[in-house]
Amino acid sequence: MFWKYFLFETKLMVRNRKNLFLGAILALFFPIFFFYYSDTEVETIESEKRSEKEMINATFDSFPLSQEETPEGAEIHEIYLEQSSLVNYQLYYLAFVGLDETNEEYIENGLKLNELRLRVHELDNQGIPSQYIIPKEEVLQSNAFLQHALENQIQLEPDPFVATDYLMHALGILSGLFFLLFMIISGSEILLYEKKHQTVMKGFPLSIMNKIHAKVMIHFLYMMVFLTAGIIAGGYIAAREAGFGNLSYPVMIFMNNDYVAIPAFQYYIYILLAIALIVILLYYTAALFNTLFKNSYATVMIALIIFYIPDLFLMIGWNTAWLHPIKIIDISGVLSGDVAVQFGNGQIDYGYAMIWLAVFVVMISGALKLIQWRSYKGSNRNMTEEKRYA
Amino acid sequence: MLKLKDVSVAYKDKKVLDKLSLTADKGEVIGLVAPNGTGKTTLFNVIANFLKPNSGTVSFKEKHTYRSEKEEIRIHKQLATFPDQSDLFEELSGLDHMKLYATMWQKTTKHLPSIVESLHMTDYVKKKVRTYSLGMRQRLCFAMMEAADTPMMLMDEVMNGLDLSNVALISQRLDDMKKKDKLIFVASHLLENLDLYADRVLFLKDGKIIHEQHFHGDSEAFIKISLEEEQYQLVKKTYALPDDHHYIANHLLCIPIKDMLMERQAEWLDRLLPFNREITIGPLGTIEFYEKYFHS
Ligand SMILES: Nc1ncnc2c1ncn2[C@@H]1O[C@H](COP(=O)(O)OP(=O)(O)OP(=O)(O)O)[C@@H](O)[C@H]1O
């Protein structure tokens, strides 16, 4: 009977214009965004090295006269001289050896450069203007990448427009706010919808939780179809325009308080798994908010507010770790380490996200169950308490 | 099969049901009549547990009550409620609706074609509900109940918007369902119609059942005639009216003839004929009681 009910919900879902519209936008985002993205200027390794060189020169110019009076200052001055020569050598290698996998000199110089940069951080960046400081996370990330490149003999600069790279970027744009909005809006009436058809839908010999599971499941499958279609369409367009790319090319992710390289296909498995869990979580959340607030606008607004609470608290300088799990919704930011850096919490990585996603799903469906259970406690209650979500 | 005990429902200041008790058994069609806004729908909602009463209990087969969701599901397996036309899904077909009800309560949809046919829905049942007229929708709602085919059914506003021939059709179906040993509650404003198939009619007033009219076989017969107040007073003064006569809603005089001899009955007819009003003979129907309780 559960399946019959599920089939009926499917019938309703495929006739739901709002969700068709949202799904279509989600699917079209991937192919359409490609054209915008492929028009943007992308930094090449060479241009990056040139701007690093300029930055080093500018830093020299802005050292105060007293720079070499302290031992730390003197060491930093020394280090910058060395950095300058390393970057120059790297530019030379790029020009004469190129970007193929045998460019070990380039990589070794890069590793040395990163080592020196970390040393500067240890010395508290004395005398260096803040706009010229390269964040530690960036250094670690680059280090992990170069290390991996050295060990695995990979090409240093992939084409950012090939399908495997493009999709990663597109998922990154979607992740977080956009994704939350899409899913919460599509689920904003997940239970309330029935209110307009109360006398038809009430009174089935079916538990409310089973109804909720069926609704979440069908919403999930429906949106996943569009998401998959979008990824395939976007991937196809990118592959046609720029090539497919390489699924084993390393991607830097933040894990165990460090940056590690994983092959692109592993990255995709990670992020798609997480997205699936996030979608399920968001639909259960929508169901809970529908039950509590009985209003679809409130459902969307409150979800949005909750998503931004950690940022608001961070702004007023009240950064508490127990709010951080909320940010795992931005899974791309979690994988890249951006969220960990933003909130200064090295624990926030993929494992942390997956554990919290599971905890949240259990918590929210538990809360729903509790609400249903409570509605049967005490056989007679006040009439103003409208029964359950109906 | 169904038992309500001291059920009370109040909205803020207003008492809608007041310690109402009721028992009902299978094979019964029970009519429920009252003016608009009295509490018929409320009573049905309590029976189906869509609304928790402020006090009182509802029990089924002497053991099931709405104390947990498990119990509720057990009860709902036996119970279907009549949907509101306005709640139908405009974008789905009538058959979709019927299939939903069939699969929620029965394991099969094999019985649907014969329902469609007997309710004359063949022409339109596959079209979207959006295209239906009022009467077509109403027949669909009834068809959904037949598709559910539960032992107990609550039918609110069952004849809403139906023309005469469809009222007759549904009445016939209700009568057939009764023979299948179902317990059916019917709330309707078509009072005479209830007399056709109801075993008893409950009159709801001030939150209580103020009268219960039984219709089995040997109901007392009455001579019924519509008279003005003065005419009634005249009759009353001139002849000795039996003590158990009724003068309903200030216009309908009903004289019981069950224990009368033939000559006495003829005598009464002779006396009343000069008023030149329609005289009928038969049991008091729902209409007469309705007028008695709600119009005086
Ligand atoms: N949610 C509610 N809040 C406040 N009062 C309500 C509510 N629902 C019903 N009532 C009141 O309860 C009373 C009974 O309503 P109910 O719908 O049971 O009447 P009914 O007998 O079915 O009438 P009708 O013949 O018009 O269908 C009405 O006076 C109505 O105003």
Ligand SMILES: [Mg+2]
């Ligand atoms: Mg009503």
